[in-house]
Amino acid sequence: MGWNSANRIFDPVARALIDTGADDTTKRKVLGDLIGELQDGDWDTGDESLEDFLDDPAIVAAFHDRNVHTQDRGCCQRTRLAEAQERVTKALTEAFGAEGVMVQVSPHTAAQVAIDAIRDLIGGEQP
Template identity: 75%
Template sequence: MGWSSANQIFNPVARALREAGVSDQTKRKVLGDLISGLQDGDWDTEDESLEDFLDDPAIVQAFADHDVHLSDRRCCRAEHAKNPAAYLLAMRHADVSEDEMTRAIDAYAHHLAERIRASRDETRGAVQATKVMDYAADLIDPEAQR
């Protein structure tokens, strides 16, 4: 038996935790325990609740901890935007199209280029080093090549 009404339990609790301003760690723990309990009760529409909270990384991670993902993996993209290397590793085990993999690789290359550009301050005294860093960043950054 499916239990779609579990969304009516989960969503208000998640909203209340957000409105109360609790830490991400607390949200992840409390909602993770709630997700686990609701899944034990045969919750079958947890993806609908996940969709409602895609803008909150702690809630997205609580769902991911219990292997709940959207079919189009938008939840994973939101979570892995902060860590493109982890996103690429996760994609190795998923049914991912070549275009999506290419976009993820480009995002990772751009992320690396931004890290190189951000370290410019450390080499500000060496003009040649700054030029080399800019060149390297532009070389690997797909966005700089467009």
């Protein structure tokens, strides 16, 4: 028998962590532990709560740590996109200077750095 009412426990805790500005590490740890405990109580609708927090990578990661995904696996796509964006930003920053510092580079050069970062992310061959 499932436990749909666990959503009424999880969702307010997740929102409180967001509203108070908890860092990603804290959200992932606290909510991961909570998800585990709720699963032990037969929570089988965690994917419904996950749907409500797809815009928060730390919360998505907490669900993924406990093997909870949306039915369409759209949560995984968002996670991959967020990781790709982080890697591209990091590669551009490393190649052209610290964040907030304007450096003149050609669009071609910037594009090549971004392409290389994406290839690295997906494990593609480098030219």
